[in-house]
Amino acid sequence: MRKFLAILKREYVQRLRAKMFIVTTIMFPLAMALFSIVPVVIMGMDVGSPMRLAVVDGTGKLFGRLRNELGNRETASTGEINPATGGDVGQTSRSQNLTLEEVHVSNVAQGDVKADLDRRLRGNEIDGFLLLPSDLFEGGKVQFFRRNTGDVITTRRVQQAIRSAVREQRLVDANVNAKTLAALSQPLDFETSRISSSGQERDAGGGFALVFAVGFIMYLTVLLYGQVVLGAIIEEKETRIAEILFSSIKPFTLMMGKLLGVSLVALTQLAIWGIAFAAFTLYGVGVLASKGIPANIPNIPLVFYIYFVLFFLLGYFVYSTLYALIGSAVTTPQEGGQLAMPIVLLLVVGFYFFLPVSRSPDSSFAFWISLVPFFAPITMLVRIVTQTPPFWQIALSLIIGFSTTGLLMWLASRVYRVGMLMYGKRASIPEMLRWVRQS
DSSP: OHHHHHHHHHHHHHHHSOHHHHHHHHHHHHHHHHHHHHHHHHHTOOOSSOEEEEEEETTSSSHHHHHHHTTOOEEEEEEEEOTTTOOEEEEEEEOSSEEEEEEEOSSOOHHHHHHHHHHHHHTTSOSEEEEEOTTGGGTOOOEEEESOOOOHHHHHHHHHHHHHHHHHHHHHHTTOOHHHHHHHTOOOOOOOEEEOTTOOEEEHHHHHHHHHHHHHHHHHHHHHHHHHHHHHHTHHHHHTOHHHHHTTSOHHHHHHHHHHHHHHHHHHHHHHHHHHHHHHHHHHHHHHHHTTOOOOOOOOOHHHHHHHHHHHHHHHHHHHHHHHHHHHHOSSHHHHHHHTHHHHHHHHHHHHTHHHHHHOTTSHHHHHHTTSTTTHHHHHHHHHHHSOOOHHHHHHHHHHHHHHHHHHHHHHHHHHHHHTTOOSOOOOHHHHHHHHHHO
């Protein structure tokens, strides 16, 4: 035990003091905050002047509703007359990034109005114009002309505003009074809750988000530290000091010390990131609440967090032990990286079972797939947050998972004992099976 603790301490302290560990521990939370806040700020930037949009309302009913749908509040009546067509330039409405100008047409052909608007568009007097035909309510086609077709956000905004205005006007034409129209336009509040066997309501959406978070963190941790485990296991092969080490310590003790030492480094870093994320979340909720924006932390039972931690540890140790098994059989990290690809794919397959398990969490398929140690960290968590299975099923999944981890560690140590003394040759599967039987 003393030798095991010495190896574990060396692996843990050495990697904890590494500059890369310090840099990644500090930079990752900053990068996450940067990539979550900066894109929102950039996407919300309103560069340039507001878009100038001329509207020809052939129906004579939609401009006011269109203005209200687009959120315009500041209205100025101009009463200008277009000298080229005789079209009366009516109201001009301004919003933060959109300026609406109503063009009234009196005794002038529609083609002449369009020709004049084309001229104004080419002359940079307006940025676009909208033609609402008189037969719009009977199936007429709206025409939208503009120079810049890359601004899909404004295009979609205008399209949605027209649809909403036409729908409201059709209700008015059907003799629906304003009070009834306002009642029909009220938004619908929709809340999904789950009833457990104890009759308590629980929020399912927060649980699903947490399952995705656990799966993503597990995937990220396996990618980051799987190669570290691989390198730690074959470190003595590259330095050729395995013979000296094996004279004073058992191969199993050496391998387990390295595996757990690297794992503790990974868990330490995740704990620091978790504290930073929790602080950032609490601060963000407080800021949003101070601005009147509702933001609540999902109401998730405490026992769920315990399950999340247990299954995360199960998934991490299952896959890290597989990396250790591969490291025991190869001679260089490059060879190990090539053989490690199926491990990552195996983890990804667990995400593919997310949808079928969530749709039928009590089916036979969901039951058996949640007992497979390589998929249980995802599939069993999905069952827990959708329709919590009996406790014996959760316990059975954990027992099978950690027992499989112990078996993989035993196999890895048997391969490690012989593989450490093999230089310049990558072992095949039949050879590894022979090492297991002979060692």
